[in-house]
Amino acid sequence: MSNIVKYDWYQTETVVTITVLLKNAKDKNYAVSIEEKTVQLKADGIEPITINLWDVVNVEQSSHKETPSKVEIKLLKVIGHRWEALERKVEVENPISASKKIGHDWDKISKEIEKQDADDKPQGEEAVQDLFRKIYADANEDTKKAMMKSFYESGGTVLSTNWADVGAKKVDVKPPDGCEFKKWN
CATH class of the missing domain: 2.60.40.790 (Immunoglobulin-like)
Structure with missing residues (x-):
């Protein structure tokens, strides 16, 4: 042979x-x-x-x-994705090279990235702002107009995504309960 x-x-x-x-x-x-x-x-x-x-x-x-x-x-x-190579090299481990591995464990790396993203998620006010940015970015033109008009006319106290509701009339200021709205000169 x-x-x-x-x-x-x-x-x-x-x-x-x-x-x-x-x-x-x-x-x-x-x-x-x-x-x-x-x-x-x-x-x-x-x-x-x-x-x-x-x-x-x-x-x-x-x-x-x-x-x-x-x-x-x-x-x-089994999993539809591009392979980096045809073969994954198999290394015979010995005590000297036991820590040396060929290739990457992409599932492990992906889980680490997801965990890191979860740990890095914004909290409180920042999380709310991120949510509004996402809603605005994914919205159609009427929704964007409704958000801009309601926020502007209410002095930042109302945020609506319904153009049919806010497009026909002025949006009133609605401060949170226990708060009072004041205009600054």
Whole structure:
């Protein structure tokens, strides 16, 4: 088994296709083994190919077929996203390199970012202002007009998103209970 076979790959969001150059594949008695994180191709007269996949694939919906010059292996991704590479390098750990890892645990990183975002969420007045900014940014033109008019005419004491309500009449000042509105010169 001295012959080394070349292979290439490409991907879409949902499928990874591996093309193994293998002339007369049928005559070489080839076999493809597809597992969730590994693909292996064995054939008479060649070195076996074992690929440790970047991410998990759906074994039942994955397939392979031969042509006169190659074997094409189609792997259906379990999670639809672009892989950084076909293979995730597997490192044999020893005490010296136990802390060294190849690749990133994107799920862990994502959870850390979400936790950090939750910790960084504004509180109190800042949270209210952020909410109003978001409402205004996502609003249609009538809602934006209603917000501007109600806030301006009420001296900042009323904020309405209903243009049908505030567009036809002047918006009165309505200070919170226990407060009195004063105009400054």
